[in-house]
Amino acid sequence: MEDRRTHADRRRSVDRRHSDGGHGPGIERRRVSDRRTIEHLRKVVTITGAAGQIGYAMLFRIASGEVFGENVEIDLKLLELEQALPALNGVKMELDDGAFPNLASITTTSSLDVAFGDSDWAFLVGSVPRKAGMERNDLLNINGGIFTGQGKALDKNAKPTCKVLVVGNPCNTNALIAKSMCKNLEEKNFFAMTMLDELRATSQLAQKAKVSQNDVRNLAIWGNHSSTQYPDFYHATIKGKPATEVIADENWLKGDFISTVQQRGAAIIKARGASSAASAANAAIETAKRLSCRTPDGQWFSVAVSTNAAKHAYGIKKDLMFSYPIRSNGSDWEVVKGIEHNDFSKGKIKASEDELIGEREAVKGLLPK
Numbered sequence: 001m002e003d004r005r006t007h008a009d010r011r012r013s014v015d016r017r018h019s020d021g022g023h024g025p026g027i028e029r030r031r032v033s034d035r036r037t038i039e040h041l042r043k044v045v046t047i048t049g050a051a052g053q054i055g056y057a058m059l060f061r062i063a064s065g066e067v068f069g070e071n072v073e074i075d076l077k078l079l080e081l082e083q084a085l086p087a088l089n090g091v092k093m094e095l096d097d098g099a100f101p102n103l104a105s106i107t108t109t110s111s112l113d114v115a116f117g118d119s120d121w122a123f124l125v126g127s128v129p130r131k132a133g134m135e136r137n138d139l140l141n142i143n144g145g146i147f148t149g150q151g152k153a154l155d156k157n158a159k160p161t162c163k164v165l166v167v168g169n170p171c172n173t174n175a176l177i178a179k180s181m182c183k184n185l186e187e188k189n190f191f192a193m194t195m196l197d198e199l200r201a202t203s204q205l206a207q208k209a210k211v212s213q214n215d216v217r218n219l220a221i222w223g224n225h226s227s228t229q230y231p232d233f234y235h236a237t238i239k240g241k242p243a244t245e246v247i248a249d250e251n252w253l254k255g256d257f258i259s260t261v262q263q264r265g266a267a268i269i270k271a272r273g274a275s276s277a278a279s280a281a282n283a284a285i286e287t288a289k290r291l292s293c294r295t296p297d298g299q300w301f302s303v304a305v306s307t308n309a310a311k312h313a314y315g316i317k318k319d320l321m322f323s324y325p326i327r328s329n330g331s332d333w334e335v336v337k338g339i340e341h342n343d344f345s346k347g348k349i350k351a352s353e354d355e356l357i358g359e360r361e362a363v364k365g366l367l368p369k
Helices: 007-019 035-040 053-063 082-098 136-157 171-180 195-209 250-262 264-272 278-292 343-362
Strands: 042-048 073-079 103-109 121-124 163-166 190-192 220-222 230-232 301-306 321-328 333-335
Touching: 042 053, 053 073, 053 082, 053 278, 073 082, 082 103, 121 136, 121 171, 121 278, 136 171, 136 343, 163 171, 163 278, 171 190, 171 301, 171 321, 171 343, 190 321, 195 220, 195 230, 195 250, 195 278, 195 301, 220 301, 220 343, 230 250, 230 343, 250 264, 278 301, 278 321, 301 333, 321 343
Parallel strands: 042 073, 042 121, 073 103, 121 163, 163 190
Antiparallel strands: 190 301, 220 230, 220 321, 301 321, 321 333
């Protein structure tokens, strides 16, 4: 376990930086003086699989203050397998060398209890990748054991308000397993990442319409982070107009668009010989930012949440982690209500729901009775 600076050293650094004007534009000019305020402005952030490609790509953006704000000090707790700790120590050296003003401490460990101690945010990135000849159910059960242990450690050690984002695949059901182990954490604070799918779909619509990606709004992902996910183009907008008006080719939208988004991960593996890393890290960062900030009026974003916490919105069965269009007020979230689906959309959403029910059945031996 390694800590880069003491609390007292960090406190003097914060006071000095705010008193001598050493801050960039847009940073709130305030003196962090009393202990209670300093503790309020600190977050303990846990990342599992931190020496892997996704974790590595996330760490420096979190340390920079991009995710939780430039006034928030970050205590990083980085978890790896015992045999990967030397590599993780190299990552720590790079974080040290970045001299990030917001980075208060770095802990490297192979202990679940240490990694999740007092966590405010936990990014569960590490998981076993699918290998040739491996069935999906095999992968579910192998990773199920990992997320059972991590869920128990979260329940024992993390703050009751801890937010948990599962990135390691199959992320929806891994999140379900971890959540089911926790009695002290609220269901509403467990999430599985579908932002990568949303961003992939947004890019495809922007390219087809020959517009900036910033012009595409409200492309929601429904269901599972898998080949059954449904990227809902019917309710997306492009420059404020329905996407179906800007892109009149409905055959492309129902066909190549959906299949490209659903199979994008496989295409990347085929092209680069490895699964998505930088784009997955970016999507995890984007998810945390959107959950931590107020969603602009009239907009939404995608993340998988507990259907129990979502009160079975849109008739989705209980005890699943299902991706919906979500709005956040910065501390809590809600499913966007009142979206009407045609028969095509209903069929796609039902197929993804059925797959998630099947995954839950495949791991039912790992879930509490």
